[in-house]
Amino acid sequence: GMKPGLERVFRLLDRLGSPQEHECLVVHIAGTNGKGTVASVVASMFQAAGKRTGLYTSPHLISFRERIRVDGQMISGDDVASLVSLMKEGIEQEQATFFEATTALAFEYFRRQQVEVMVLETGMGGRLDATNVTRPRYVVIPSISRDHTRWLGDTIQGIAAEKAAVIKPGTEVYTAVEDSEALGPIMKRTDETGAVLHQLCDEVSIELEGHSLGSLQFTLTTPGRVYHSLVAPLTGLFHISNLALAVLVAEHAGLTDTEIREGLRLMRRTGYRARLxxxxxxxxxxxxxxxxxxxxxxxxxxxxxxxxxxxxxxxxxxxxxxxxxxxxxxxxxxxxxxxxxxxxxxxxxxxxxxxxxxxxxxxxxxxxxxxxxxxxxxxxxxxxxxxxxxxxxxxxxxxxxxxxxxxxxxxx
Structure with a gap:
């Protein structure tokens, strides 16, 4: 059945012929901080592997069009206009919110563009988030902390349970969360759905080689490979856990060392900016x-x-x-x-x-x-x-x- 809170977006999608069911690999990213970074890096890696990649992020810096990209290119103003006019009646009749309408529009655009991979960042929360309408192959939860306290309830467990709701049967779940309060609901959800949980601390070791304003260099050892001297155009050691999560997803999905390395180096081409x-x-x-x-x-x-x-x-x-x-x-x-x-x-x-x-x-x-x-x-x-x-x-x-x-x- 339909979840309360998601009916509007499902009805909007039904009117479009359920574009969220377009056959492709879905990577869903939920959590408090680090979502945008993980989303950009994962998308960049799949692009490096030659996969047609849709990336849905929020909010935007300057233009609404930044939120919806295929292979790094923003949706055109013309495409936004034609999709909005196609959807206008449905948006009005369902009284959809801005985020619900935007999300439905993104799914329809990605279907029309025949993307092979969809990388989706949740807006707020997870359980009732408009993006929570797919069956993701991968879910990444970089971090959990208190952000919009007035919306999601005040406890870390409550927030974690909201985010973990994007996990579905058959999902590979990757997280850097270590705090037991936040990890509890994630483990509970993976058990209930039969998903597989990968904890970053169990799967990788990291050797830092250099960091400055605008650059990180490190060697990453995963269960399958050693990535020598990876370079990312980022500031801050805290990003390494975000990058490592992206590498694990890409490696699991069958990408090569070269593709992963190039994706990391070129991550800014996904429109990623304003992070230090x-x-x-x-x-x-x-x-x-x-x-x-x-x-x-x-x-x-x-x-x-x-x-x-x-x-x-x-x-x-x-x-x-x-x-x-x-x-x-x-x-x-x-x-x-x-x-x-x-x-x-x-x-x-x-x-x-x-x-x-x-x-x-x-x-x-x-x-x-x-x-x-x-x-x-x-x-x-x-x-x-x-x-x-x-x-x-x-x-x-x-x-x-x-x-x-x-x-x-x-x-x-």
């Missing part, structure tokens, strides 16, 4: 980050402290949605920032910049609100000065604004 991405190095380094919860920001700060010289001023531009843990986030920023400039996000659910500045000040950081992202960025550049660093973090929306203002890398 350096968008300018002169006169000061500007780093763009989409971390938006305490666990993600903690990892980003750790990563920057590992690779940044101790000299130079450090300024942070911060904007958060109003359901985030501002105090917890400020505590992590206090280890890094000389000063924080807070901004309102260009969305209704923005946390007030002054309230955010107050949370930072309560941790002893010099902090004050600014009226616009543009103004905050200019001022942060000045405060960082030559050799300094500006970190822009807290939200996809904020990162998108900065990409718009500062288009040296061009639109994604």
């Amino acid at each position: 991405e350096v968008i300018s190095r002169d006169p000061c380094t500007i780093v763009l980050d989409v971390s938006h919860n305490a666990a993600g920001i903690e990892r980003s700060i750790d990563a920057l402290l590992e690779v940044c010289s101790s000299t130079g001023n450090r300024c942070v531009v911060l904007g958060l949605a109003d359901d985030k843990d501002a105090t917890g986030i400020a505590g992590h920023l206090a280890r890094f920032a000389d000063e924080v400039l807070t901004v309102n996000l260009p969305v209704e659910r923005s946390m007030d910049a002054e309230r955010l500045a107050e949370a930072c000040r309560s941790h002893g950081i010099a902090a004050s609100g600014r009226t616009s992202v543009c103004e905050a960025l200019d001022e942060a550049r000045g405060k960082a000065g030559p050799g300094g660093i500006v970190l822009v973090t807290g939200s996809f929306y904020l990162a998108g604004e900065v990409v718009r203002i500062d288009m040296p890398g061009g639109a994604p």
Whole structure:
């Protein structure tokens, strides 16, 4: 039967002839942090293997079209328009949400494009997420922590159970989760469905060879192979577990060492960006980050402290949605920032910049609100000065604004 909460998206898909049942390999990625990274790397690896690969991610930085890609290419504006007009009546009659409609549109586009692999990132949660309408061959759960506390219930077990619901009979499940509270519901779900659970800590060993701002190099040993000196264009040791999960999936699916290596090296061609991405190095380094919860920001700060010289001023531009843990986030920023400039996000659910500045000040950081992202960025550049660093973090929306203002890398 249909699950309550998924009826609308199923009815929308029925009207299209159930494109989610298109015969292909499905990789479904659920969890709190690391989803986008795993999705991009897995998609890049299958592309390197010559498989026609659909990638569905959210949210976007600048353009809605970023969410739906085939072989790295965004869906065209024309294709969006024609699919929306095809689906318009159904969307209205079913009163579908934005995410439900977008997800159905992605499945229909992928079917029309005859993809061989679909890589799907859940929106929020898992059990009732609009993406939870397929039978995935692989499920990856990179991490579990508290993010949207007001939606998913407050316990780690509750959050993990929501995410684990994307596991189906016949799924190979890969996770880096080690915390017993979070692992419990994942193990329970794999038992119930007869899926196979692979825990990263049991299956790989990692030898770090080098890391800097924008690059990781490491040797990875899996049950089947040794991957010598893999290189990824990423900042932060915490990413290695995400990358290792992607390698395990690709290896299990039959990809070669060469394909896996190339997929890793070229992962940015999937449109992946704004994860501790350096968008300018002169006169000061500007780093763009989409971390938006305490666990993600903690990892980003750790990563920057590992690779940044101790000299130079450090300024942070911060904007958060109003359901985030501002105090917890400020505590992590206090280890890094000389000063924080807070901004309102260009969305209704923005946390007030002054309230955010107050949370930072309560941790002893010099902090004050600014009226616009543009103004905050200019001022942060000045405060960082030559050799300094500006970190822009807290939200996809904020990162998108900065990409718009500062288009040296061009639109994604």
